[in-house]
Amino acid sequence: MVKRKSMVILDTEIRPGRKTILNLDIARLHNRTKVEIPVIVQRGREDGPVLLLIAGIHGNEVNGVEIIRELISRKINRPDKGTVICIPVLNVFGFLNQTRDFPDGKDLNRFFPGSKTGSLASIFAYYMMNEIMPHADYCIDFHTGGADRFNSSQIRISRDHPELLELAQVFKPRFIVYAPEREKSFRQVATKMGKKVILFEGGKSLDFHKRITMRGVNGVMRTMHHLGMRDFSDEISANEITEPIVINQSSWFRARHGGLFRFFLKDGAKVEKGEIVGSISDPYGSFEHLVKIPHDGYIIGMNHAPIVYQGDALVHLGTV
Known part of the structure; x- marks a missing residue:
């Protein structure tokens, strides 16, 4: 035994x-x-x-x-x-x-x-x-x-x-x-x-x-x-x-403008350079800034905050 x-x-x-x-x-x-x-x-x-x-x-x-x-x-x-x-x-x-x-x-x-x-x-x-x-x-x-x-x-x-x-x-x-x-x-x-x-x-x-x-x-x-x-x-x-x-390398893509932030894609999505993934606007409807991806990769993380400041992290972008 x-x-x-x-x-x-x-x-x-x-x-x-x-x-x-x-x-x-x-x-x-x-x-x-x-x-x-x-x-x-x-x-x-x-x-x-x-x-x-x-x-x-x-x-x-x-x-x-x-x-x-x-x-x-x-x-x-x-x-x-x-x-x-x-x-x-x-x-x-x-x-x-x-x-x-x-x-x-x-x-x-x-x-x-x-x-x-x-x-x-x-x-x-x-x-x-x-x-x-x-x-x-x-x-x-x-x-x-x-x-x-x-x-x-x-x-x-x-x-x-x-x-x-x-x-x-x-x-x-x-x-x-x-x-x-x-x-x-x-x-x-x-x-x-x-x-x-x-x-x-x-x-x-x-x-x-x-x-x-x-x-x-x-x-x-x-x-x-x-x-x-x-x-x-x-x-x-x-x-x-x-x-x-x-994912061999990853980095956060940050907001160039402050304002109301909305996302167009889901987490995990594969994206290409220049693809629009969201927008930032002011509360008064005077401007809307489109958020474009800087390079190809996958969205492994995202900011769900409805309000962002300039410099806030928006998208965690991973590359293979």
Whole structure:
């Protein structure tokens, strides 16, 4: 009889074939109420890889929270082999306040690996990297566009880690975008620890988008199937998805005028140089400026704000 490996997370033994809900108890509110971060661990009956699914590093990026909620609700996170760790909301403070950052204005995703005696964001980062990350082999970090910026579904990977391209292709987002790792970000530090991390971007903050949610859910199923954690052959065959487009370089095209902004195309569209994608006008009907694309590419992100200033980012244009 094969002896299964023991697994202990947050001083709790995770038994094979069981679901265990843990609480990462880090901080308290001003009234001394505990702020606990639920960590949902589902272990298969057989040993295998450990996949971490995390969202809510930015508290207002709720579409990632919805993706993990959907995975748990549909019991997709139950592996036959290995373990799936779900953290739907890491930045609980931002989630409660519907803001991106911590109460002290710190961006959690710039404070990894953190410090036990640092700022509140740094303390959260420290416990995440020391209590949870040592158990993970693979990680999918779910994000959305900030403010009014809507992102097409995309996996971001670094050129420095070409082995991640296969994982991104398995996930099958609309786009695979080569993007450098930000200094002191979760992705950078977890990768330095030897973990295989892919970052999913889709939708915008404080918004649910069904298409983005289902891309994320299907992508996790494909990833688990690829890693041999569970057979999702029927689900995968029922959701045929086109191969992702690899974006080698991207940049934001900015507004030359301020005013009322309206878009004519959908995200993900292929565009050609000189193509009109929107218009900017003043509130009084005295002028209307047509927004033309500067070069060929794909719209991987767009500004949904109805009012823009000169210099505001309008279109995130990716080239292959």
